[in-house]
Amino acid sequence: MKPSPSWYLATLNVKTCDVDTALLAFHELGSLGCEEKNISDELVSIKSYFEGTQKKESLQTQLEESLNAYSVSFELESLEAFSFNLNDQSWRQHFNPFLLIPGLVIAPTWEKYQAKENEQILFLNPGTAFGTGLHDTTRFCAEALHRYAHENMPKSVLDLGCGSGILSFVAQKLGYTPVVGVDIDPEALRVTEENAEENKMEAPLLYSSLDEVSQEFDVVVANILLNTLNFLAEKIDQRVARNGILILSGILPEQESQIRKRFEALHFKKIHLDIGNEWACLHMKKEN
Template sequence: MKPPWTEITLQVPAAGVDLVSYVLTDQGAAGVVTAVHKLDTFIPPAPDQPDIGDQTLHGYFPAVDNSEELCVRLRAALVDVAPLIPGLNPGDLLVRQVAEDDWAENWKQHFKPFRVGPLLIRPTWEQEQPAADETLLQIDPGMAFGTGSHATTRLCLEALVAIFSRKPPRRVLDVGTGSGILAIAAALLGAGHVVGCDIEEEACRVAKANAVLNRVEERLDLNLTPLEKIPGRFDLVLANILAEENVRLSAPLRRHLADEGSLVLSGILEEKVPLVREAFDPLFNRPAQLLLQEEWACLVYRG
């Protein structure tokens, strides 16, 4: 039996790790590991210490028979972003076939508990306990995108918490749910019904497992239904997907938003904010709120 994953390895300048990781995910990577350090038995790495210099990045794709075709596709995608990352060499890709456990443990050292508003977001292998006024959100992303530590997801979480602090939305739609972290956060903060959709079957499986872990499965409907076929309108719509996908789905995203509802768009490079605003500004009477973190942006519209 052949190994289940094709690993693509490349060197990336530290400033470009987030962008290249997102490119690999967009091209089908089920998991990405960055800045894998050799662990000292007695001295764990400092999770808040910034990485500098070139970083080794590993992207894990479902096993392919022709790895050269995959490399050609990845090189083309990386060439598009190379002008934004001085020092990136899109042609320098290494390929090997790996088993499941070869990567699953590596990235865990970089996913540490963190807080957004009243939420303590904690991976399942950590033990930190929430304070008396905090709500615990446990997450095991498995092979799905979404630990919350990436700027795009964190921006969504911050926008979501702010919206719930004003008036908890009753119905929430999470487009591109990934690990289910945003859908679960909405349920834990008080949403009565949350729909999460994704194009990846594995993402839905992981999201459902995380919903059970957080005991909110009865309020979550996680499925593979295309956005255009999801019925109803929602008080809050979340779309943490790439800028171009947000633009492509602008009409159905707007249609699914209830009167006076909020639309949160993320996965947007700061330089692509004008592209997204060009598509969405005409659909709303009020200007978007712009949130920024690192090179990423989040837009919040009100219906």
């Protein structure tokens, strides 16, 4: 039986003025994601997730040394190990076939779904990777790919934070080529390859780091959180071709202005904005 993945959850309190520096330190240590919560005007609680591939004491030492090196004043509330139960399949009841974009149905691999006329099917098993298509951010990005699909095809696509591979596969179904996926989570890359095999499709070219990608792309889609978008902004800029399209999601509506200004400083122009109940998706074009 495959062992359950394990992680560490570090909970720290830092001064509001030190939040960005602390997040940078966590990113350098391989953080898989962070959550922030304001305790007061001057204090913020940060929860940061790390792979459970090292000893707890070692990770704690690295956290403390890194924050001290950046002169961040902090209080480490807890550092806890937890695991994901791979045998718990109760979430499957919430994942039924559905139309993601016109002509493309997403169906779980355990469902027997027959395509209707003019329908394509993408069978998906997300495993522990993000991306079933049910989340607003994934839907926004898929709709964006559909929006730009038929303007002087073919186009190259970079799927940054590819998760289950759903957006890479959507791009392939829409005729984009070549398609490249990047995710720092090895499980996501494994799941993407498995989903490609399930659909008898060629897997996108996969990388574990944006630093490994050297080419420019006509469309870059980044469905990742604000802090990571901010941190990777210059590297993302380098991967977008002249007059290329940048699709940014994983951001809250109130964060749109901040990330828009970040990329406007890199000579991108806002061309469209989708806003849902909790999430936003910003489309930008790289100017000459």
